[in-house]
Amino acid sequence: MNHLIESTLSSLDASVHFANYSGSDSTYVVYQEYNQAPSLHADDEEIRTKYFYQVDVFSSGNYSQTVKELKRLMNEAGFKRTFEAGEYVSELSKYRKLLRFSYEAAS
Known part of the structure; x- marks a missing residue:
């Protein structure tokens, strides 16, 4: 899954890091899986898995275009956005846009 995210976001105007x-x-962008859960069972076996990722955009300035492009790229790759919030992180002197996505795939 990490390879999928990194290849999906490779055209962003920001570096992408796990x-x-x-x-x-x-x-820059930092991503990490925060959960995974079965989404389909058959004959007591997990057939499909849903993966949950958090993707954070950190920026010294306006990150609107980067976030817009990130959401477009993730959507095109089959990720579904489930949450979004923003804040200023004073320890880093950066703005942070937190986005969460889910992705379903065969187990």
Whole structure:
């Protein structure tokens, strides 16, 4: 799944990182799986799994275009947005847009 997210977001105007980032880019994306659950069972076996990912956009300035493009790319790849919120993270001196997505696939 990590490869799917990274290839999906490869055309963004921001670098994309799994779990954390400690560089100096003015805008970057960090993603991580936060849950997975069965979405379909047959004969007591899991047939399909739903994966849940959090994708955070951090930026020193206006991240609106990056977020808009990220949502478009994730949607085109089959991800469904389930949550979105924004905040300012004073420890990083960055704005943060938190997005959560789900993705369903065969187990």
